[in-house]
Amino acid sequence: MCIPANPTASASDVNAALTPTLPRRFAALDFETADYGRDSACALSIVIVENDTVLDTWTKLIRPPRREFVFTYLHGIAWSQVKDQPSFGELWQEAAQKLEGVDFVAAHNAAFDRSVLRACCDATGVEPLKKPFVCTVKVARAVWNLRPATLADVCRHLRIPLNHHNAESDAHACARILLAARQQGHPYEHVLKRHALRPAR
Numbered sequence: 001m002c003i004p005a006n007p008t009a010s011a012s013d014v015n016a017a018l019t020p021t022l023p024r025r026f027a028a029l030d031f032e033t034a035d036y037g038r039d040s041a042c043a044l045s046i047v048i049v050e051n052d053t054v055l056d057t058w059t060k061l062i063r064p065p066r067r068e069f070v071f072t073y074l075h076g077i078a079w080s081q082v083k084d085q086p087s088f089g090e091l092w093q094e095a096a097q098k099l100e101g102v103d104f105v106a107a108h109n110a111a112f113d114r115s116v117l118r119a120c121c122d123a124t125g126v127e128p129l130k131k132p133f134v135c136t137v138k139v140a141r142a143v144w145n146l147r148p149a150t151l152a153d154v155c156r157h158l159r160i161p162l163n164h165h166n167a168e169s170d171a172h173a174c175a176r177i178l179l180a181a182r183q184q185g186h187p188y189e190h191v192l193k194r195h196a197l198r199p200a201r
Contacts, residue, residue, distance in 0.1 A: 023103035023188040025050040026134075028175035030107060030167045031116040032075040033064075034082075038119035040064040041088055042077050045167035046098050047175045052182065054175060058098050059168040061085045065123065075165040089124030099129060104192055108151045108174045110135035111197060136177045138195040143181045 025048070032043040045059040061077065063085045072078045099105070107113035110133040121128040140149040146157055151173055155162040160176045163169035181191060 023192055025102050026104050026106055026175075026178070026188065027099050027102045027131075028106045028136075028171045028178070029113060029117075030170035030174065031113050032077060032165060032167050033071060033116060034077070034079075035064075035066060035068055035070040037066070038116050039088075039123040040066060041116055041120050042069070042082050043075065043167040044091070044095065045171040046095060047168075047171045048098065048102065049175050049179070052179060054172070056098065057168060057172070058095070059171075060091055060095075062091060063087050075167075087124070088120040089126060092121070092124065092126045096129070099131065102131060103188070104132045104134055104196065105129070106134045106136055106174050106178055108136045108154075108170065108177070110137075114197060132192060132196045134178070134191055134195050135197060136174050136195075139181050139186070139191055140177060142195065143184055143186055 028047045028049065030045050031041050034040040034042040041062050042064050043059070043061050045057065047054060048056040048058075061082050063082045065087070067079050067083075069077070069079055105114075114133045118128050136154070137149045140146045140154045140157075144154075144157060146154055151170060152162060152164050154160075154177055155173050158177065158180050160173050160180075161169075162173050178188070178191065182188060
């Protein structure tokens with residue numbers, strides 16, 4: 001059946017209908033872990049960016065499933081600070097609400113953060129996040145040819161303030177790396193196509 005064209009539709013309306021929706025909203029996140037187990041998240045920060053503007057920052061300490069802390073020397077978090085905090089399972093609904101509506105999630109060394117998220121979801125029996133992950137290590141190597149491309153190295157190159165291994169500072173830095181890449185002519189849809197991780201098995 002042939003549907004008559006709407007005589008009142010403008011050219012911009014027609015173009016909007018024909019143009020696919022481009023990514024406009026993403027989350028940058030960072031986990032800190034207590035020990036070598038991926039299920040030992042002790043801090044999580046989520047930064048929401050929409051239309052190139054940071055809209056929201058959500059940061060929580062998490063009580064991991066074990067008392068032993070191996071990485072206090074890195075992030076400064078100890079069992080005494082988190083023993084009365086909610087577990088991942090108790091926090092996840094609030095975190096998932098923050099992530100609703102994002103087109104993708106970014107993290108520096110995203111394979112690590114995605115594996116922590118998956119392990120914590122598996123350990124607590126909650127539905128894992130089904131969003132593509134973009135790795136800003138890959139973005140930094142591709143856009144600025146940085147080697148090494150640790151978060152500290154990239155932030156130094158881009159003059160981004162960083163309190164490394166502080167979850168909130170790391171998440172904000174990750175978001176700013178993507179914003180800087182976009183300003184360099186690398187739109188989010190290209191970044192998503194070229195630097196997203198393969199789907200987790």
